[in-house]
Amino acid sequence: MRIALDAMGGDHAPAEVVRGAVESAREHKIEVVLVGQQEVIKPQIGLYDQTGLTLNIVDASQVVEMGEHPAMATRQKRDSSIVVGMNLLKEGKVSAFVSAGNSGAVMAAALLILGRLEKIERPAIGTVFPTSSGKAFLLDVGANADCKPAHLVQFAHMGSLYMEKVFGIERPRVALLSNGEEETKGNQLVLEAHQLLKKSNINFIGNIEGKDMPKGGADVVVCDGFTGNVVVKVTEGLSEMLFESLRQALTRQLHHRVAASILRPAFSDVRKQLDYTEYGGAPLLGVNGVVIIAHGRSDAKAIKNALSAAKQAVEQDMLTALKSEVAH
Amino acid sequence: MRIALDAMGGDHAPAEVVRGAVESAREHKIEVVLVGQQEVIKPQIGLYDQTGLTLNIVDASQVVEMGEHPAMATRQKRDSSIVVGMNLLKEGKVSAFVSAGNSGAVMAAALLILGRLEKIERPAIGTVFPTSSGKAFLLDVGANADCKPAHLVQFAHMGSLYMEKVFGIERPRVALLSNGEEETKGNQLVLEAHQLLKKSNINFIGNIEGKDMPKGGADVVVCDGFTGNVVVKVTEGLSEMLFESLRQALTRQLHHRVAASILRPAFSDVRKQLDYTEYGGAPLLGVNGVVIIAHGRSDAKAIKNALSAAKQAVEQDMLTALKSEVAH
Numbered sequence: 001m002r003i004a005l006d007a008m009g010g011d012h013a014p015a016e017v018v019r020g021a022v023e024s025a026r027e028h029k030i031e032v033v034l035v036g037q038q039e040v041i042k043p044q045i046g047l048y049d050q051t052g053l054t055l056n057i058v059d060a061s062q063v064v065e066m067g068e069h070p071a072m073a074t075r076q077k078r079d080s081s082i083v084v085g086m087n088l089l090k091e092g093k094v095s096a097f098v099s100a101g102n103s104g105a106v107m108a109a110a111l112l113i114l115g116r117l118e119k120i121e122r123p124a125i126g127t128v129f130p131t132s133s134g135k136a137f138l139l140d141v142g143a144n145a146d147c148k149p150a151h152l153v154q155f156a157h158m159g160s161l162y163m164e165k166v167f168g169i170e171r172p173r174v175a176l177l178s179n180g181e182e183e184t185k186g187n188q189l190v191l192e193a194h195q196l197l198k199k200s201n202i203n204f205i206g207n208i209e210g211k212d213m214p215k216g217g218a219d220v221v222v223c224d225g226f227t228g229n230v231v232v233k234v235t236e237g238l239s240e241m242l243f244e245s246l247r248q249a250l251t252r253q254l255h256h257r258v259a260a261s262i263l264r265p266a267f268s269d270v271r272k273q274l275d276y277t278e279y280g281g282a283p284l285l286g287v288n289g290v291v292i293i294a295h296g297r298s299d300a301k302a303i304k305n306a307l308s309a310a311k312q313a314v315e316q317d318m319l320t321a322l323k324s325e326v327a328h
Numbered sequence: 329m330r331i332a333l334d335a336m337g338g339d340h341a342p343a344e345v346v347r348g349a350v351e352s353a354r355e356h357k358i359e360v361v362l363v364g365q366q367e368v369i370k371p372q373i374g375l376y377d378q379t380g381l382t383l384n385i386v387d388a389s390q391v392v393e394m395g396e397h398p399a400m401a402t403r404q405k406r407d408s409s410i411v412v413g414m415n416l417l418k419e420g421k422v423s424a425f426v427s428a429g430n431s432g433a434v435m436a437a438a439l440l441i442l443g444r445l446e447k448i449e450r451p452a453i454g455t456v457f458p459t460s461s462g463k464a465f466l467l468d469v470g471a472n473a474d475c476k477p478a479h480l481v482q483f484a485h486m487g488s489l490y491m492e493k494v495f496g497i498e499r500p501r502v503a504l505l506s507n508g509e510e511e512t513k514g515n516q517l518v519l520e521a522h523q524l525l526k527k528s529n530i531n532f533i534g535n536i537e538g539k540d541m542p543k544g545g546a547d548v549v550v551c552d553g554f555t556g557n558v559v560v561k562v563t564e565g566l567s568e569m570l571f572e573s574l575r576q577a578l579t580r581q582l583h584h585r586v587a588a589s590i591l592r593p594a595f596s597d598v599r600k601q602l603d604y605t606e607y608g609g610a611p612l613l614g615v616n617g618v619v620i621i622a623h624g625r626s627d628a629k630a631i632k633n634a635l636s637a638a639k640q641a642v643e644q645d646m647l648t649a650l651k652s653e654v655a656h
Binding site: 210249252 | 460470518541551584
């Protein structure tokens with residue numbers, strides 16, 4: 001299987017991206033096509049032993065920066081790693097495209113070049129989040145700030161299928177994020193979506209409150225992209241603050257420092273459990289191709305896990321399943 | 329100063345509520361009027377030394393349960409602790425009312441009995457949350473699931489004044505919760521509210537992302553009640569999960585258990601920092617009276633801090649300030 005990877009995208013590109021590609025090629029037995037400036041990528045690949053690996057470079061002279069206007073950058077930088085990578089996917093030269101670059105531009109390019117799946121009005125970005133019993137999937141986390149009830153139903157279909165195909169969860173429990181469990185709770189959007197979901201063939205378990213998400217109360221949690229984005233970022237900020245507070249509290253006194261050093265492995269286990277890099281990026285669902293958006297701060301491990309998620313989605317033929325699911 | 333307290337409200341009523349009242353009367357030199365079933369409250373008060381304290385009981389025979397329909401309960405249970413307490417406030421027999429009971433019923437009773445402040449279309453519930461540099465105020469956290477841009481501007485005014493009067497923060501920095509810092513980011517509601525806030529006399533610093541809230545990027549964060557409620561509950565769930573994961577990781581091995589026991593005080597410092605009970609309940613802003621809604625899970629300390637916030641709001645004459653602020 002051949003997967004294209006945006007070698008120029010992300011805060012730690014190209015070094016960490018290339019390292020992730022090398023490790024992934026070795027571990028997951030995939031061919032990685034690194035898309036970007038050849039003269040930058042080549043020396044990075046040269047740092048590793050490539051015996052038995054298939055790593056190709058497809059040259060792309062331009063780079064879409066993180067702050068650039070997504071649609072504009074996509075239209076103007078036709079030789080950027082994002083546009084070139086997406087075209088490889090469109091032309092069937094690769095089976096999936098992974099990028100840690102400007103996520104708005106990845107989305108714009110996907111819409112422009114791949115197009116939407118039939119009957120999906122709005123593609124959504126999903127993200128896997130840790131729960132005390134494993135993991136769950138939240139969508140939309142940023143593609144659509146304003147949604148209609150029917151969009152949330154489409155998100156529910158796509159999220160359910162993703163968890164089933166990529167993580168092997170049978171008949172995932174789908175919930176609607178709300179400000180109360182009762183079906184009378186919610187804003188207008190949620191109230192209407194609730195009624196539509198009840199009538200659908202989705203395994204809809206009702207509303208879920210924010211406090212029950214980390215407890216694993218649902219396998220798929222659906223919300224509009226504004227709420228989802230806020231949830232993801234609050235989670236990020238809170239985890240950071242918490243570990244920083246702990247670090248400070250635990251190093252204030254010498255005997256604490258000694259005790260804390262003994263516990264370091266246990267702490268890092270917990271951090272790892274909460275670490276987004278463990279969960280393989282955020283799929284862009286609803287476009288006509290397998291596209292995974294990795295976090296801008298991705299390190300090699302995050303890239304490797306995003307490539308693994310892409311591989312899984314391709315092997316399980318998620319796209320065909322999605323098309324047939326949505327057609328019904 | 330005399331403050332009414334719903335002795336029947338909350339998961340730990342009446343025992344913890346009465347204990348909080350006793351401690352508050354002692355520490356803050358306030359007269360607490362305990363509202364509820366006399367035969368239940370009296371034995372609880374009897375457990376404490378009341379020398380020098382003024383603790384009164386006003387009998388109310390009914391109790392609004394947590395699951396009851398707010399508006400219905402308010403109309404039907406005219407002799408409930410919530411309705412009786414709110415009437416004491418309306419009649420000027422007390423300066424504030426505090427309840428850890430059914431928050432919807434407290435809000436419904438406040439609207440029905442006290443009414444709204446002039447020019448405030450929608451009262452909002454605010455909550456103080458911890459930041460790495462101190463504390464900030466988030467509103468609305470649940471009173472209004474659907475909002476209009478003008479409502480958010482009113483929330484901004486009220487939140488700003490609350491932080492100034494109750495916590496002594498001069499010219500509080502007010503931000504709008506959004507999915508990006510740029511003013512082009514947000515859903516339709518946020519985009520429009522942003523433009524209104526820019527033109528107002530509020531110290532508006534622009535949009536804030538969820539990840540910057542815990543860092544203390546703003547003193548007041550404004551959002552609709554659906555988003556605010558989700559944020560508060562995700563925070564609650566995540567903190568719980570995190571400490572539970574840490575507890576498990578730290579007790580898995582004997583030498584970890586020993587080290588963890590040394591660190592217990594440091595851990596509890598951090599938990600305390602994140603503990604809602606430290607921050608004195610959630611004011612219901614925009615009604616014609618000082619009403620503080622305490623968390624349903626309030627213990628004595630939470631009740632004490634809610635009473636303290638009520639005292640502060642009364643002493644600083646928050647209500648008069650709010651009326652004159654809103655009039656402009």
